[in-house]
Each structure stands twice: as structure tokens, then as C-alpha cells.
Amino acid sequence: MVARCPGGEPAAGISKKEKTLKFKHMSLYMVKQYKAKLVPEMMEQAIKTIKTRFQKSLAAELDLRRVTAPLFVLSGTGINDDLNGVERPVSFPIKDMGERRAEVVHSLAKWKRMKLGAYGIAPGYGLYTDMNAIRADEELDNLHSIYVDQWDWERTVTAEQRNLDFLKEIVTKIYGVVRRMEREVYEIYPHITPILPETIRFIQSEDLLKMYPSLSPRERETEAARKYGAIFVIGIGGKLSDGKKHDGRAPDYDDWTTPSDGGYKGLNGDIILWNPVLESAFEVSSMGIRVDKTALLRQLELDGCPERADLEFHKALLEDRIPLSIGGGIGQSRLCMFLLRCAHIGEVQASIWPEEMVETCRKHNIYLK
Numbered sequence: 001m002v003a004r005c006p007g008g009e010p011a012a013g014i015s016k017k018e019k020t021l022k023f024k025h026m027s028l029y030m031v032k033q034y035k036a037k038l039v040p041e042m043m044e045q046a047i048k049t050i051k052t053r054f055q056k057s058l059a060a061e062l063d064l065r066r067v068t069a070p071l072f073v074l075s076g077t078g079i080n081d082d083l084n085g086v087e088r089p090v091s092f093p094i095k096d097m098g099e100r101r102a103e104v105v106h107s108l109a110k111w112k113r114m115k116l117g118a119y120g121i122a123p124g125y126g127l128y129t130d131m132n133a134i135r136a137d138e139e140l141d142n143l144h145s146i147y148v149d150q151w152d153w154e155r156t157v158t159a160e161q162r163n164l165d166f167l168k169e170i171v172t173k174i175y176g177v178v179r180r181m182e183r184e185v186y187e188i189y190p191h192i193t194p195i196l197p198e199t200i201r202f203i204q205s206e207d208l209l210k211m212y213p214s215l216s217p218r219e220r221e222t223e224a225a226r227k228y229g230a231i232f233v234i235g236i237g238g239k240l241s242d243g244k245k246h247d248g249r250a251p252d253y254d255d256w257t258t259p260s261d262g263g264y265k266g267l268n269g270d271i272i273l274w275n276p277v278l279e280s281a282f283e284v285s286s287m288g289i290r291v292d293k294t295a296l297l298r299q300l301e302l303d304g305c306p307e308r309a310d311l312e313f314h315k316a317l318l319e320d321r322i323p324l325s326i327g328g329g330i331g332q333s334r335l336c337m338f339l340l341r342c343a344h345i346g347e348v349q350a351s352i353w354p355e356e357m358v359e360t361c362r363k364h365n366i367y368l369k
Contacts, residue, residue: 027141030364037341047336057177069129075101078311081109087137104134109253110313112154117322126155142344147351154327162289164260171232175200185339197229204264205235205246217246221281225274235266251299254288277341287328
């Protein structure tokens with residue numbers, strides 16, 4: 001994830017050019033003398049160009065086909081995603097279904113995997129969606145909004161592909177698409193120069209802890225991103241040697257417990273870039289090889305929720321009715337924000353923001369949609 005400022009203290013990687021403003025329920029990083037790279041009309045055109053071209057390139061690179069995605073799913077099925085395991089979904093009753101409740105999706109990790117099985121998609125191929133979600137418990141700041149728009153993708157794999165080398169192969173392909181998109185933005189807007197390194201650096205979360213033992217997980221990401229420009233942090237969800245998790249993950253989609261090379265655990269991670277505007281780590285994608293039956297049961301037990309095995313999605317997985325897969329989400333507004341060098345996600349996305357945040361941003365030449 002990205003650097004936050006709990007308690008109002010600046011996170012590592014926030015330079016003296018910035019100041020952190022602490023509100024009642026949010027933190028906001030303000031960049032001095034900020035000026036958007038594009039005027040509003042050109043910004044809208046650039047957003048459209050990035051979204052259109054990127055999804056086409058991603059689909060071609062990973063052999064994905066586009067499918068229509070739901071905005072909500074039925075409650076109690078286990079299909080919605082719990083993300084870090086604590087977020088509350090927005091829910092509502094359906095009159096013509098006897099007041100049965102539905103809930104707005106957080107993401108579509110499990111839904112996509114079920115569709116792979118429903119459509120009979122063979123290994124090596126997959127699907128992607130233009131996913132919209134509401135995350136009402138999100139902590140609002142420069143990078144977080146209650147409205148989420150992302151490309152959610154999922155691809156069928158074989159049992160032999162459930163390994164670290166294959167994960168790295170897919171990450172490298174996605175990073176290549178991001179770099180090409182950065183180059184295309186430069187060709188259209190020459191004053192927005194490319195900054196991403198040629199290759200992405202793979203780092204185990206355990207090694208990141210050893211590199212920066214006195215820093216928080218967010219601060220470690222910032223220091224590593226500053227050093228390498230682009231990193232993929234591997235193994236997110238399980239406890240590290242200090243007894244703490246690098247970050248939370250729900251137990252029923254990413255595999256964060258299966259042993260890998262070198263005695264590490266986990267087949268998932270985050271793509272994180274160095275953001276030169278905010279001078280901090282900047283996550284653009286969370287992804288991973290998904291749980292198989294063994295990993296699912298193990299992770300449900302570790303998280304103290306073995307009863308989930310009786311839910312619709314979990315039973316389908318345990319009964320081999322859905323395939324093995326790899327998948328993730330790539331933030332659309334996040335990517336646009338990074339490529340267009342914006343200081344706030346609200347510059348590229350229409351959402352709801354606290355009045356105090358809107359006014360403060362306006363005073364610093366940041367205009368939220």
C-alpha cells in the first residue's frame with residue numbers, strides 16, 4: 001500500500017518540500033508550489049487515452065478478454081472480497097427478493113475466478129473487467145477514495161505454474177505494459193517525461209524487514225521504492241519474523257502461506273512505484289497466485305474463520321468446480337494519477353471529499369473533481 005501518516009506524523013519519504021496536514025479523519029500531503037501538468041480539458045482527454053490504451057495493451061499481453069462485471073453481489077455467499085479482512089461492505093435489501101440483502105463489491109477477486117470456471121477458460125488465458133466499487137471504510141488522503149475503479153483481471157493456471165518464477169513472469173509483463181504507457185503519454189505530452197526504470201525489483205517482505213528493521217511497513221516500501229524506482233513486494237498477508245504482518249490480506253483469495261524458494265512463504269504481492277510528486281511509495285497493483293484447496297483451508301484456520309469453508313465460493317473451490325488462477329487489480333485512477341504526475345487522486349476521479357479537504361487542496365492549486 002502507500003505511505004500514511006498515523007497520528008499526524010509524516011511518513012518516511014515525505015520530503016521537506018511537502019507538509020502533512022492532519023484533519024479529524026484523514027491526512028493530506030501538500031506539495032509546495034504544485035501545478036498540474038495539464039489543464040482540466042486536456043486532463044480529461046489524457047485520462048480517456050490512458051484508460052483506453054492501457055486495457056487494450058494489458059489484454060493483449062496477458063491473453064485476457066473483457067467481461068461485464070457486477071456492481072453488487074448477494075450477501076452471505078462469500079463472493080465479495082474482504083480485502084484486509086475488516087472493511088464493511090455497503091449493503092441494501094432487495095424488495096423483489098424478499099428483502100434479501102446485496103452488497104456493493106470491494107473487488108472481484110473471487111467473482112472473476114468463478115467466471116473462469118463458468119466460461120471454461122483454459123490455462124494461459126483469462127478475463128478482465130472494468131470494475132467499480134465503493135469502500136466506505138477507506139481512509140481518505142491523496143491516494144485513497146471511497147470510490148474505486150480498477151481493471152480486475154484473472155487468468156487460469158496449471159498446478160505446475162503455482163510458483164514464484166511464474167508470478168515474477170506475470171509481474172514483469174504487467175510492468176512492461178505500464179512502462180509502455182508511460183512512453184505513450186510522453187509522446188503525446190512531451191513535458192511529462194518518463195521516469196520508470198527498465199526493470200522492476202523483486203523484494204521479499206521478510207527481506208524488506210531486514211533491510212529496514214526500525215521502519216514501519218509503509219516506510220520500508222518508501223525507502224525501497226526511492227532506491228529502486230519500481231519494486232514488487234512478495235509475500236503479503238502472513239506474519240514475518242517480527243511477529244507482525246507486512247499488510248493484511250483476506251484468507252480466501254491470494255496465497256500468502258505456500259512455501260517458495262529460499263524458505264520464504266507467499267505467492268502474492270504489490271507493484272509499487274516511486275512517486276516523484278509525493279516523494280513516497282505508490283502502489284498501483286495488488287495481485288497474486290490464488291489459493292488452492294490446501295492453502296485455503298490453512299489460511300482460513302490461521303485467520304480463525306474455518307466456517308467460511310461452507311460458503312458458496314469456498315465449497316466450489318474445495319470441490320474443484322473452479323480452476324486454479326492468478327489475478328489482481330490495477331487501479332485506473334491510481335495509474336492515471338501517476339502517469340500524469342498528479343498530487344491527489346481527486347484530480348483524475350470524481351468522488352466525494354470532505355469540504356475541508358477540497359478547500360485546502362484548492363488553496364494549494366489542487367482542484368478535486
